Amino acid sequence: MPYDHGRHFLAILGPSVIPDDVLRAMHRPAVNIYEGPLIDLTHSLYPDLKRIVGTKGEAFIYIANGHGAWEAALANVFSGGESVLVLESGMFAPGWGEIASRMGLEVETLSAPKRSGVDPNALEARLRGDVGHTIKAVLVVQIDTSSGVWNDIAAIRQAMDAAGHPALLMVDCIAATGCVPCEMDAWGVDVTVSACQKGLMTPPGLGIVFANERAMAKHRENGCRSSYWDWTPRANPERYYQLFAGTAPVQHLFGLRQALDMIFEEGLDAVYRRHRVIARGVRAAVEHWGSGGPFELNVIDPDARSDSVTTILTGDLDADEMRAICEADLDVTLGIGLGQTVNAFRIGHMGHINAPMMLGTLGSIELALTRMNAPFSPGAVEAAVASMAQ
Ligand SMILES: Cc1ncc(COP(=O)(O)O)c(C=O)c1O
Structure with a gap:
């Protein structure tokens, strides 16, 4: 029946599920994107997003899904031919690695034991073996949405430090943000990748990337061959539209503002x-x-x-x-x-x-x-x- x-x-x-209050906040006509309330509202999102992932670093909001945010993170810190180590514990880290590979990076994978999280000891051993420090970044997913695995990011950072390896730690927190603690600075994460359509309760369409000073320094050294993803104009915009490399995602911004208000109201x-x-x-x-x-x-x-x-x-x-x-x-x-x-x-x-x-x-x-x-x-x-x- x-x-x-x-x-x-x-x-x-x-x-x-999108809360009715978020839908209501989005249900509005187009607004002035040159001046007025939208500008202030947009600027209010950055400190709140940083608070949720626990960083004092930079935040970038893209009109993109998680795949876009993955690509944005990679495009800003690497030049072709550099090597990254992907820590596999489900389907999503390899998905990120696939994008890296198509962007011309050398991708190596370290798999977690079957139906388990990443093993920090195995990571430490792998990094100790990289005596020339050719691996430039470790890519890992905090919560892999295919397997249901939660990875201990603090332990992964400890393993990298124990190996004395300088690689950047880049973490996909897409299924973790707004659901479980993400402590980017305290855990020593250099780049955090997120998106709005899960714990942030907003319709798909915003990819969010956070970068600390180490990642920004590598970005400055390498440049970015993509004008759309480029952090430099987005981090220091002379005009509002540079935050989004074009027209702002108006209704999404109102929706995200409401979702963040709900999160902080609950605590x-x-x-x-x-x-x-x-x-x-x-x-x-x-x-x-x-x-x-x-x-x-x-x-x-x-x-x-x-x-x-x-x-x-x-x-x-x-x-x-x-x-x-x-x-x-x-x-x-x-x-x-x-x-x-x-x-x-x-x-x-x-x-x-x-x-x-x-x-x-x-x-x-x-x-x-x-x-x-x-x-x-x-x-x-x-x-x-x-x-x-x-
Ligand atoms: C952990 C994780 N990373 C990345 C993605 C890719 O995001 P999108 O489908 O928005 O491109 C997803 C999507 O479900 C995900 O769960």
């Missing part, structure tokens, strides 16, 4: 706590299902499980059939498996989410499984509630 009435819930891994710590508690509930539910069926959390090490996405393996159970029932009849869209070798699906729990959204999603999945006569242990919502209540 279809229950398709009321609000459809999008539990994919971005774009995430960053409260935002992170909400993500942590909800994620813990989701994991408890999956483990409960798994006690009577093939369900398994993809990430084996509990400390490497992310608080914004959970990837679930379903063995020989057809996850796509379950997702199709959820989509068509139960008004919840789940993420497809990405890069797993068995059936899998993903639940996004990032940004504008609360307990009823997630408990409802878990209950809906259970309803779909019941309709499929799937082997699983019922009662996952109770398991999630018990865990969230702690």
